[in-house]
Amino acid sequence: MQNKAFQEYQSLDSHEPELFKILIVDDEPTIIETLRSFLQNLDIGQVTGADCGEEALEYVEQNQYDYIFIDLMMPGMNGIDLLKKIQPYHYPTNIIIMTGYPSMNAVIDSMHNGAADFLVKPFQFDDIKVVLKRLQRLRDLKEKNWALHQELGEKKKVEELNEQLGRRIHLQTILFNIVNSLSEMNQPNEIYRYLVDKAVESCIAEKACFMIYDREEAKLLVLSQKGLGLAPGVKADLTSGSNGKRMIDGVFIQSHFGKAFTGKIPLDKPYTFDGLISVPFNIRNEPFGVLLVADKKEGIPFDKEDEFILQFLSKKAALNIENMALYGNLKENLLASFMSLVSAIEAKxxxxxxxxxxxxxxxxxxxxxxxxxxxxxxxxxxxxxxxxxxxxxxxxxxxxxxxxxxxxxxxxxxxxxxxxxxxxxxxxxxxxxxxxxxxxxxxxxxxxxxxxxxxxxxxxxxxxxxxxxxxxxxxxxxxxxxxxxxxxxxxxxxxxxxxxxxxxxxxxxxxxxxxxxxxxx
Ligand SMILES: [Fe+2]
Missing domain, CATH: 1.10.3210.10 (Hypothetical protein af1432)
Known part of the structure; x- marks a missing residue:
């Protein structure tokens, strides 16, 4: 049987009776007990007490509360700090700040951080009823708002997933086209041209250059380029880096790519620098060349996806070149055998x-x-x-x-x-x-x-x-x-x-x- 106080509470609004979860946070146990007894008198739900902010936070992380009463002044984590931390967990929760020394600043600060109401200590039973009445409608609105927020969040999540899926399909298409196109090529020059064309197309960039490593002269030799106006055969000097590795001197980059680049580009790993990206081109794990791409459209910097595509392109092309060399040797050996066969026939x-x-x-x-x-x-x-x-x-x-x-x-x-x-x-x-x-x-x-x-x-x-x-x-x-x-x-x-x-x-x-x-x- 419901008590008189609850009927009184019910009469505050036309809502059906429902059970709420309530948390009271105060370092004074007497306050918790007083408030607990008032609320239990109203028979409106389950009341939990916490004597500090840290304990309250643990409860909040695991439960959804409808009302949280927080003491403003507590040792350790104070009421405002706790309020800020609770916000991400319980958006529809009504939080009531309690204090014995209300000041305008404290009220503004609390409201600014999401408190729904203010309760001045010491409080009476009627004060609680007034606060709950005031907050009930607000709580409904907050719940609806929360539901809408969740729905929008879901929609946004679906949109994000769709976008991710779209990007993934786009990436897979690029990779598939690379494998497919390379498989149809049987001349190294065709591959060198394809490298720069595909690099520019995939990264939506304006310039690309593929160079091979000339060990004897310690230079890189341009084999193919796009958007640079460079003739094949132009050479870039290589200088030894601090670890003894070969690196492209910035002078080449400055003069041909128009970048104010004074550093050096390593040949053995991908490198990104303001509007320029380079990926190594290795054959049997040995440096063979380097692919440089520059000036992404609208000045956008190169990202991890560009690096991934260029590395994939470089690795697949290198594999094709390697296979051509192996096949070339095989073909030469077989031809030599057949030629000796022909000589044998003719000798008879x-x-x-x-x-x-x-x-x-x-x-x-x-x-x-x-x-x-x-x-x-x-x-x-x-x-x-x-x-x-x-x-x-x-x-x-x-x-x-x-x-x-x-x-x-x-x-x-x-x-x-x-x-x-x-x-x-x-x-x-x-x-x-x-x-x-x-x-x-x-x-x-x-x-x-x-x-x-x-x-x-x-x-x-x-x-x-x-x-x-x-x-x-x-x-x-x-x-x-x-x-x-x-x-x-x-x-x-x-x-x-x-x-x-x-x-x-x-x-x-x-x-x-x-x-x-x-x-x-
Ligand atoms: Fe014949």
Whole structure:
């Protein structure tokens, strides 16, 4: 059964009765007890007492109080200090400051720090009722405000999470693009250019420069740049740092990046300086170069995310360069083995000795005459000597047969381009290089082998090698006949131009022979 005092308290407002949690903080136990008895008389909730600020703070950290009565003057932590500390924990709590010596300053200070009311000691039961009545409405408002505040906080949290997620997706996209783009590159120069382009794009910066470390000259050599107007080959001096490590002298930075930089940039770790960032470029953990990026748009300083992206870019690019070097060695070794294989085939037949290198030489001359691309000329240089490597799979008795071949024997001969392609497959040759081996017996009229391609469907390098191959075969002695006179060879080329051979290649061959005085042969 509710007592009279509680009915009185209820009548103060139209609220349903509810149980509150109340904390009283005072260094005088009698005050705590008096107030506790008043409040218990009202039967409005659970009352806890604390005799100092520190103890009160422990309670507050673990409980949510509706009302806290705090004595202003306490030894140790005083009422105002406690008030300031409680604020972050209990926003909707009504805090009532109690003092026996009220002053205007103390009232203002308390209110300023979040106190809801003031109670002057000694107080009467009626004083408590008045204060509670006054605060009840305020407490409701505070609760609503708190709920709204929480809701806004949640919304803000979601927005922050969304923003974080957006940034993460953006970062992952950049990293994915870096890996993807690098995987398609097979030339170091392409990678050096990509480094500066991607650095500028990812950091939204204006300048970037990639330099490699020249140990002998103790200099850094510019390989690629963007936004600096530097020619490749410009050198930056390196000076020894205090720990003996190589560092870029500030003079280079000052003159090319326009920074008032008098220090030195280390080569072995990322470094950020007012509008400039550098990341090392290591190969097998050894300094190989450095990537410098400067002038982020709108003067924003470089941050940790920029550093992360640039380091990722530098590490992936370095790995690609390293792989290219390893692959280059592997390719060179395999090529050397295959070349000795070709020499072995040719050595078996004195008639065909040096055939492959003569065919390659003539092919290159024809390609140059026809203004083929440097890439195609390189392909002929590399793969020309291997065009007949597949003959290793054909019986010597067929290869060196003095008389004419049977249909079956000719069918076997026709397999040598495809056998050759299989032999060189570990080299990872490109399409054009493979075509030299696979299609050097195709005919312009489509009656060749193994694919029966015709006209311009036959790769140009294959059409060139076909003419050089046929010319060398005719102009050198074979097991079954003597070398044909030069003039006969020329007539054969002309006679078969447009049927067996590409007319453009035959025309180039005639021009080359004329220039070089072959007719005297
Ligand atoms: Fe051949």
């Amino acid at each position: 037949d004195s008639y065909t000795q040096q055939h492959s290198s003569r065919v390659t030489d003539l092919s290159i001359k024809l390609a140059k005459k026809m203004r083929c691309s440097p890439e195609d000329i390189k392909r002929l240089e590399l793969t020309g000597p291997l065009h007949d490597i597949g003959k290793i799979g054909i019986q010597d008795s067929i290869l060196n047969k003095p008389g004419s071949l049977t249909d079956d024997e000719f069918a076997q001969i026709k397999t040598h381009p495809l056998i050759g392609v299989n032999i060189v497959s570990p080299l990872g040759l490109d399409k054009g290089e493979v075509a030299i081996i696979r299609n050097h017996h195709e005919r312009w009229d489509g009656r060749g082998y193994p694919d029966g391609l015709s006209g311009e469907k036959i790769p140009r390098v294959s059409r060139i090698l076909a003419v050089a191959d046929a010319f060398d075969a005719m102009s050198s002695s074979r097991a079954y006949r003597q070398a044909l006179p030069f003039i006969v060879c020329i007539h054969e080329l002309e006679r078969n131009s447009g049927t067996q051979f590409d007319p453009e290649v035959v025309k180039a061959a005639l021009a080359v022979f004329k220039n070089e005085g072959y007719s005297s042969r």
